[in-house]
Amino acid sequence: MIKKAHIYIVVGLLAAAYFTSNTVIRRSRPKNIIIFLADALRYDHVGCYGYDKKTTPFIDQKAAEGVLYENAFTTGQWTITAVASLFTGLYPFQHRTTDLYEDGTADALPSGITTLAELLAGGGYKTYGFYGMTAISHRLGFARGFDLYAGNDNYSINDYSRLAEFKRLFLEYKDEKKFFYLHFQSPHEPYGDIDEAVKEKFRNENGERVNSYPYGEDLPAKFSTNPVFARYNNIGECMLGYDEEIYLIDTFFREMWEFLERMNALEDTLLIFCADHGEHFGEYGIMGHGYIKYEETTHIPLIIWDFKSGIRGRVKEAVSLIDIMPTICSRIGIEPEKGGHNYGINILKRSGLPSKRGIIAEQRIPGATDGLGIVMYRTADKKLFLNEKDNLEYMKIVNGRQEPMNDPSDFVPEQKVFTELLDYMRGVYYKARAGDIRKLDKDELKNLKELGYLQ
Numbered sequence: 382m383i384k385k386a387h388i389y390i391v392v393g394l395l396a397a398a399y400f401t402s403n404t405v406i407r408r409s410r411p412k413n414i415i416i417f418l419a420d421a422l423r424y425d426h427v428g429c430y431g432y433d434k435k436t437t438p439f440i441d442q443k444a445a446e447g448v449l450y451e452n453a454f455t456t457g458q459w460t461i462t463a464v465a466s467l468f469t470g471l472y473p474f475q476h477r478t479t480d481l482y483e484d485g486t487a488d489a490l491p492s493g494i495t496t497l498a499e500l501l502a503g504g505g506y507k508t509y510g511f512y513g514m515t516a517i518s519h520r521l522g523f524a525r526g527f528d529l530y531a532g533n534d535n536y537s538i539n540d541y542s543r544l545a546e547f548k549r550l551f552l553e554y555k556d557e558k559k560f561f562y563l564h565f566q567s568p569h570e571p572y573g574d575i576d577e578a579v580k581e582k583f584r585n586e587n588g589e590r591v592n593s594y595p596y597g598e599d600l601p602a603k604f605s606t607n608p609v610f611a612r613y614n615n616i617g618e619c620m621l622g623y624d625e626e627i628y629l630i631d632t633f634f635r636e637m638w639e640f641l642e643r644m645n646a647l648e649d650t651l652l653i654f655c656a657d658h659g660e661h662f663g664e665y666g667i668m669g670h671g672y673i674k675y676e677e678t679t680h681i682p683l684i685i686w687d688f689k690s691g692i693r694g695r696v697k698e699a700v701s702l703i704d705i706m707p708t709i710c711s712r713i714g715i716e717p718e719k720g721g722h723n724y725g726i727n728i729l730k731r732s733g734l735p736s737k738r739g740i741i742a743e744q745r746i747p748g749a750t751d752g753l754g755i756v757m758y759r760t761a762d763k764k765l766f767l768n769e770k771d772n773l774e775y776m777k778i779v780n781g782r783q784e785p786m787n788d789p790s791d792f793v794p795e796q797k798v799f800t801e802l803l804d805y806m807r808g809v810y811y812k813a814r815a816g817d818i819r820k821l822d823k824d825e826l827k828n829l830k831e832l833g834y835l836q
């Protein structure tokens with residue numbers, strides 16, 4: 382049965398705890414807020430998360446100055462779901478912006494939901510968003526609250542122009558409060574579509590290591606005819622191209638960081654580095670992203686630099702993209718929406734985070750108009766999973782990989798919370814579509830086809 386009251390009390394207590402701690406610690410507020418997002422960057426291909434290749438030398442070097450979240454997760458299997466959560470602090474079953482349909486329609490952010498950019502604009506921030514899929518972002522409501530939300534809809538254009546535009550606007554509004562959402566489309570597939578000079582630098586830096594990719598491994602049969610992947614001969618080629626693009630991201634990050642240093646603006650910046658979701662390279666027979674069962678898609682890097690507070694370190698507790706909005710709001714003294722339904726928390730607390738916290742990710746089943754679809758529930762070291770057949774699966778996380786468990790007796794407290802949450806979700810979930818349905822136009826559909834999302 383639905384135990385809504387119980388869930389509300391727990392959430393309420395958490396909210397009370399973090400607001401109290403924040404009122405005690407008075408820190409000066411950052412003038413600049415930057416979210417730097419690398420599309421499809423899985424956590425274990427980042428050096429400071431333990432990767433054996435040098436993909437992110439600059440970020441690795443700076444990670445110790447920030448807070449690195451070892452167990453950070455997305456909320457869905459692809460960009461739209463994840464960005465909607467990042468922009469609203471809400472789970473997919475709340476924001477409902479998750480799907481594209483065969484008939485060329487999509488669910489957009491319901492108008493009653495306040496976005497991060499809207500809150501920041503209300504707090505006196507100039508707000509700029511740069512993301513490649515501009516038209517569809519507008520269509521889905523992601524541009525709401527931004528003074529300017531722009532990019533380039535042609536995926537083949539690289540991310541350089543975004544960084545140049547960021548610098549131009551930063552200089553123009555140097556003395557004002559500013560929020561930048563910088564969504565870099567590297568390392569999203571297609572892999573390795575970048576300047577030869579960057580590739581060469583990556584290969585030089587990694588030396589013999591570039592020979593260790595799985596060049597002998599074929600693509601899973603299901604994907605080898607997909608035009609997005611068919612251009613690669615083997616999994617090793619895909620991975621090398623992917624890592625080269627991560628390396629490019631690192632150079633962008635460095636360029637941005639050094640620019641902020643030159644502007645004497647770094648100390649006055651709250652800087653968030655994250656991904657929207659991860660990527661598969663043949664693990665479990667999957668390429669790309671699109672299935673939330675596994676760590677490859679759900680586990681993302683997240684590092685926050687809050688120079689003014691001086692908070693730094695590595696955090697093991699489970700955190701989610703839904704935490705970014707309440708963290709920013711809390712840090713600058715704006716209260717996120719009230720209403721008892723916000724599961725996101727401020728994760729820049731000095732007093733530590735709830736250790737038993739579980740967070741969820743969701744994936745709709747195409748065509749389904751009732752039921753929950755697929756749902757992940759992840760704590761720092763365990764995972765429960767509601768599969769397509771509505772059955773629970775139990776997993777432990779060992780060395781960053783999940784291992785199925787047949788004996789659920791170790792999962793009693795997690796199962797209790799998860800099933801209560803599932804009951805609650807069933808009560809409010811997609812009995813009908815959200816109501817903010819948008820018809821996509823020809824160019825938007827073409828763009829999504831190029832990215833492999835539609836056939």
Ligand SMILES: [Zn+2]
Binds near residue numbers: 420421461658
């Ligand atoms: Zn994405």
